[in-house]
Amino acid sequence: MTEATTRAAGDPAAKRLRFGWYSYGWAAQVFETTVLAVFMSRYLPAVAEHAVGETGRLHVLGIPIAPGSLFTYTISFGSVLLVVLMPIVGAFADRTGRKRQLLFAFAYLGALSCAAMVFVGLTDWVLGSVLFMLAFLAYKCARVVYNSLLPDLAGPDERDAVSSIGWAAGYLGGGSLLALNFVASFLIDDSAVLARLSLCSAGVWWAAFMIVPAVILRKMPTTADAHAPQAGSAFTAGFKELGDTLRHLRLYPWTLLFLLAYLVYYDGIATTTTLAADYGQNELKLGETTLLSAILLVQFASFGGALLLGRLSQRWGAKRVVAGSLVVWSVLITLAYFLQPGQxxxxxxxxIGISLVLGGSQALSRSMFASMIPRGKEAEYFSLFEISSSGTSALGPLVFGLVLQNTGSYRSAIFSLIAFFVLGLVLLLLVNVRKAITAAGNELPATLEQSR
Incomplete structure (x- = not known):
């Protein structure tokens, strides 16, 4: 156990470090809300359509792409790159112990990329795709390191609560900037200008509020590998560590099964939230004000939802609560199929239904996984966790894009995502959490001890 996790829960130094960790969630969540879920998901296809026309085709490496599918295909391509990139980042972080430096290097790259989106004009689909790709890759790599700090900040009985508060803080931060974007929508008539300024504001917000965690987390204990190489060989050692992690993963079959379950159900969560605005605009014919206010509602209501599910996990355990949330997700996807246009x-x-399960299902999944991994390998294993939640999220957008392109129906495309929740639930129910924690050499939380 590290110094941070052995501190008493009420220790001021421990509280300060956790506040710094929560603050990063407040700063960075604007990428998920303003950039990913609201503006870029519609602005990038609109830019592509202006460039080639509604029935035209973009040509990337000789491959014809429909303008409406550019955003989802960009996410899919970036996600494939993350499958290779994130494990190297995780191995490098564990090997060198430079987690804080890596976190903020990637984060500022992402923030600058978002700020530069103000220069994406009505036909600049190449520039928009490149900047979005850079921001997407940087955000996800930073998240690997951010998540890997959780075991150092909280013991087994506190982890669900700390993870849930971190997620709740993120939704509050993301919702706050989105509220400002919402006000701006009443003042700016040109939707393209609104999109560019809002995307830029996400980068400015992200960079500005990162000053707080950058200062506070300087006091985080360093947890470098005892066999860390010299600086010049750290990167190549990252590849070796990655190979070792993948070989040793078979020693933790329950952790591996949980990763597979998370891979499947999070893909459904991410695709649903990312493309909700697109579905509302194109299928339900809802206006900009309705879409922004609905997503804003989700952000603030998810703050309470994350805390609620965190509280429920203290009584029922994280696995049961997450499983219940997946049932709710399946019901919500079914209801989405039957929504009427213009309502x-x-x-x-x-x-509101989504907000009740969105944050909690992710926060509790993170805390469960943190208990299933061996000490000293947090960033490496969380890189695999992020692959499950990001790198392989190529599947959801790809399925959505293919169904949309072949059927022309957004309803069919959104309903196709129910498969991810059903299959993910089945796999999660097969996971023996107690055996996973014990195999990793970690302490069981009180909820599992009491259920013996």
Whole structure:
């Protein structure tokens, strides 16, 4: 156990470090909300359509792409790159112990890329794709390191609560900037200008509020590998560590099964939230004000939802609560299929339902996984966790894009995502969490001890 996890829960130094960790969530969540979920998911296809026309085709490496599918295909391509990139980042972080430096290097690259999106004009689909790709890759790599700090900040009985508060803080931060973007929508008539300024604001917010965690987390204990190489060989050693991690992963079959379950159900969560605005605009014919206000509602309501599910996990355990949330997700996807066009109240009710399970299902999955991994390998294993939640999220957008392109129906495309929740639930129910924690050499949380 590290110095941070052995501190008493009420220790001021421990609280300060956790506040710094929460603050990064407040700063960075704007990428998920303003950039990924709201503006870029619609602005990039619109830019592509302006460049080649509604029925035209973009040509990338000789491959014809429909303008409406550019955003989802960009995510899919970036996600494939992350499968290779994130494990190297995780291995490098564990090998060198430079987690804080890596976190903020990637984060500022992402923030600068978002700020530069203000220069993406109505036909600049190449520039928009490149900047979005850089921001996407940087955000996800930073998240590998950010998540790997959780075991150092909280013991087994505190981990669900700390993870849930971190996720709740992120939703509060993301919602706060989105509220400002919402106000701006009443003041700016040109939707393209609104999109560019909002995307830029995400980069400025991200960079500005990162100053707080950058200062506080300087006091995080260093946890470099005892066999760390000289600086010149650290990167190549990262590849070796990655190979060792993948070979040793078979020694933790329950952890591997959980990763597979998370890979499947998070793909459904990420694709649903990313493309919700696109579905509302193109299928339900909802206006900009309705879409922004609904997503804003999700952000603030998810703050309470994450804390609620965190509290429920203290009584029922994280696995049961996550499993219940996946049942709710399946019901919500079914309801989304039947929503009627031009009915904002129905969309708002769906948004409230999503907010109840969105943050908690992710926060508790993170804390469960943190208990299933061996000490000293946090960043490496969380890189595999992020592959499950990001690198392989190529599948959801790809399925959505293919169904949309072949059927022309957004309803069919959104309903196809239910398969991810059903299969993910089945796999999660097969995971023996107690054996996974014990195999990794970690202490069981009180909820599992009491259920013996």
């Amino acid at each position: 904002p109240v129905q969309f708002y009710l769906l948004a």
